[in-house]
Amino acid sequence: MKQNRLDLVPVKLQEVDSISMGVLPNGETFLSLQGLAKFCGVAPSSIIMLAQDWAKGEAQLKTRGKQIAELIQEWTDSSEIPTSLYVEIESQYSVSDMIHAVPESIVMAITDYYAHYAQVTKSEAVRNYRRAAKLGLRKYIYDRLNYNEQDIIGESWKLFQERVLNNECPKGYFTMFDEGTTIIASLIRNNIVVDDSIMPDGSLGIHWAKYWKDQSLESKYTPRIKIIHQYPESYRQGNPPIFNGG
Known part of the structure; x- marks a missing residue:
């Protein structure tokens, strides 16, 4: 099994x-x-x-x-x-x-x-x-x-804030990270550690991209554009280009 x-x-x-x-x-x-x-x-x-x-x-x-x-x-x-x-x-x-x-x-x-x-x-x-x-x-x-949960949660808030400050959405567009900030904040507020191994916005982006393509939304709205998402230095991700929704 x-x-x-x-x-x-x-x-x-x-x-x-x-x-x-x-x-x-x-x-x-x-x-x-x-x-x-x-x-x-x-x-x-x-x-x-x-x-x-x-x-x-x-x-x-x-x-x-x-x-x-x-x-x-x-x-x-x-x-x-x-x-x-x-x-x-x-x-x-x-x-x-x-x-x-x-x-x-x-x-x-x-x-x-x-x-x-x-x-x-x-x-x-x-x-x-x-x-x-x-x-x-x-x-x-x-x-x-020797684990202090509050220290780890405090680090999650720090990393979350760093991502917010380092990634400004281009005018006229939106990102799934911006749209998912309330979800991420809610997780941390409920003592869920959010670091480079747990990033809800990544999953949201995958599902949104599939929906965008399946519904042929590019022909109805402006095309998506690529931007570089800046991750904290401690993250394993290497700041890959991601699509923004328009």
């Missing part, structure tokens, strides 16, 4: 005590599959096989899977059971350029299982469960990574 893949780049990814953990742009934390195994005090193969069997729908039919499913429902406060225990996200630090990220609620559910319900409970799971439960897993991982 194909796993869910998110085109997201973690804003923070690091190994702490040999446990790979990170933070996504929306502030949610995660552990890698192998990091989760170490967090729970079990062999990596045990968690990897659990994840594989879960995706096949086989693990949920066994005693362990049923207990974990119930715990996931409790930790997510939902009646739904996920079809996968992880999502795939891009990572330049991984050999495969991808990491299997286990969301925080599922991390807590599986740690809860190995700390309290497994036939042989694991001391590492008990210890980490208590630490994470005391602070909340998100706060626990933030502390371990």
Whole structure:
């Protein structure tokens, strides 16, 4: 079964005590599959096989899977059971350029299982469960990574302002960046990190260009023109020419 893949780049990814953990742009934390195994005090193969069997729908039919499913429902406060225990996200630090990220609620559910319900409970799971439960897993991982969400959000505002100031729309035209500034501002206002890996205006531009061509709008309005969009120096994009709408 194909796993869910998110085109997201973690804003923070690091190994702490040999446990790979990170933070996504929306502030949610995660552990890698192998990091989760170490967090729970079990062999990596045990968690990897659990994840594989879960995706096949086989693990949920066994005693362990049923207990974990119930715990996931409790930790997510939902009646739904996920079809996968992880999502795939891009990572330049991984050999495969991808990491299997286990969301925080599922991390807590599986740690809860190995700390309290497994036939042989694991001391590492008990210890980490208590630490994470005391602070909340998100706060626990933030502390371990020395991650300050407000600093990152402040940087998003700075980069957003830099793009606004460096890119003035030619008179008589409009750009999808200008039209999308309210969306970008709303994302940042809701603590979503916006950097060179998340640029809604790019997607808006792609859809607008397709609509413009499909509707033959150039024959009805003035042709679009190309301009250079200036990105902040830290962005990987190289200031490519983009079309403006007229």
